[in-house]
Amino acid sequence: MTKLQFLGAAQTVTGSRHLLEVDGYRVLIDCGLFQGLKELRLRNWKSFPVNPASINAVILTHAHIDHTGYLPRLVREGFSGPVYATPASVELARILLPDSAMLQEEEAAYANRSGYTKHGPALPLYTTRDASAALKLIQSVKYGKRVQLGKRLSFEFMGAGHIIGSAFVNIDVKGVDGEIIRVLATGDIGRYDEPILNDPQVVDETDYLILESTYGDREHPDVDVKDQLAKVINDTAALGGHLLIPAFAVGRTQQLVYLLRELEDEKRIPILPVFVDSPMAVNATKLYLRHREDHDLDMEALVSANRNPLATHRFHLARTVQESKAVSAHQEPTIVISASGMATGGRILHHLRNRIRDERNTILFVGFQAEGTRGRRLVDGEKEIRMFGELIPVRARVEQIESLSAHGDWREILRWLSGFKRAPKHVFLVHGEPRAALALETKIRERFGWEVSIPSYLDEVVL
Numbered sequence: 001m002t003k004l005q006f007l008g009a010a011q012t013v014t015g016s017r018h019l020l021e022v023d024g025y026r027v028l029i030d031c032g033l034f035q036g037l038k039e040l041r042l043r044n045w046k047s048f049p050v051n052p053a054s055i056n057a058v059i060l061t062h063a064h065i066d067h068t069g070y071l072p073r074l075v076r077e078g079f080s081g082p083v084y085a086t087p088a089s090v091e092l093a094r095i096l097l098p099d100s101a102m103l104q105e106e107e108a109a110y111a112n113r114s115g116y117t118k119h120g121p122a123l124p125l126y127t128t129r130d131a132s133a134a135l136k137l138i139q140s141v142k143y144g145k146r147v148q149l150g151k152r153l154s155f156e157f158m159g160a161g162h163i164i165g166s167a168f169v170n171i172d173v174k175g176v177d178g179e180i181i182r183v184l185a186t187g188d189i190g191r192y193d194e195p196i197l198n199d200p201q202v203v204d205e206t207d208y209l210i211l212e213s214t215y216g217d218r219e220h221p222d223v224d225v226k227d228q229l230a231k232v233i234n235d236t237a238a239l240g241g242h243l244l245i246p247a248f249a250v251g252r253t254q255q256l257v258y259l260l261r262e263l264e265d266e267k268r269i270p271i272l273p274v275f276v277d278s279p280m281a282v283n284a285t286k287l288y289l290r291h292r293e294d295h296d297l298d299m300e301a302l303v304s305a306n307r308n309p310l311a312t313h314r315f316h317l318a319r320t321v322q323e324s325k326a327v328s329a330h331q332e333p334t335i336v337i338s339a340s341g342m343a344t345g346g347r348i349l350h351h352l353r354n355r356i357r358d359e360r361n362t363i364l365f366v367g368f369q370a371e372g373t374r375g376r377r378l379v380d381g382e383k384e385i386r387m388f389g390e391l392i393p394v395r396a397r398v399e400q401i402e403s404l405s406a407h408g409d410w411r412e413i414l415r416w417l418s419g420f421k422r423a424p425k426h427v428f429l430v431h432g433e434p435r436a437a438l439a440l441e442t443k444i445r446e447r448f449g450w451e452v453s454i455p456s457y458l459d460e461v462v463l
Ligand SMILES: [Zn+2]
Pocket: 062, 064, 162, 188
């Protein structure tokens, strides 16, 4: 019997984990952490819905924490099988999982210091040691290489175009009489015509499709991101001000640097010192350059010609705290890219504290700003902001570019689905808030007439 169970990212966008079971052989597709609302985060602490020791293998679609961040806990609770991921995902997981573990440890230490825990000492969900134990189980599998798991299961990775190393998992289950049932899990689907990465790979058939729906109800605005960037940079430079860009260290930072370099090459912006201030971004940038299997043609042409597409003309990477402090001392206008993307923590806070009181400067947000974050309050126009226990007046201009996103919107998802030559038997919509998933469900029914459903947490179906 072949069964599929949804152990996360069901009517929500985090905690991606789907269990495929074929005659008792268990494969977990993704092993994500629940993030965001407290009722979701509490699920990370409950015992895993199936015994982790009974799972035979894990396959990861990509390295984002909402797809991988539970792995150290799964290993700690008894999972000891192989974990498969693409070469770039393996390297990215080596950066992101220890970082996630460190955050867990810091959170527990903070709870103990401030005494807000209810029972005994607070313990981290997992430690850096658990993260290294998990990383020891990871094996790298190239796109297009088929891997046999057990007697009846095999899979291959296909490019998803979402972040470096991101993949669709294409699984074949062989029936007793030789027929094949195909199951395809998209993980997160990327965008078309984006810098650096290839478009999502064309898929022309599957029997069961596990499809993400993050932007199932949204369209990315039809504006030229480079035009917007150029305007903000030119306006700020004309005032003699500094530009601060809070950005996630992996993916978004590399994309920004790529666009800045293009704008410089096209002489649409002045050549300013550009600082990327984040040790994680420095490591991630190297990884983006190295993994040529993920590069689109433009990126590949530049790399082949020995040009660095991920550096501007006056480019500086700040790794140490000293280097970071030196960035803020610059008098001539600069562009500083630093994490975190929602200004909830990280080195960007020090730069904000130094630059936010000057009306010549600009703070440019380039990603989604979740409710309750400092980034959201700034974008909403608050005139004072609390940082390091101080209430600081906001005099710098605050701008936002919303169309930079690593997820395809509903139009891009339908474009990808239109590559199918036959209808899947069933489409399961996951990784979307109920509104987004419902909107996409309707659109798929209208456009293709396929059978679609939105599973709930722990739902189980027999394929
Ligand atoms: Zn993702």
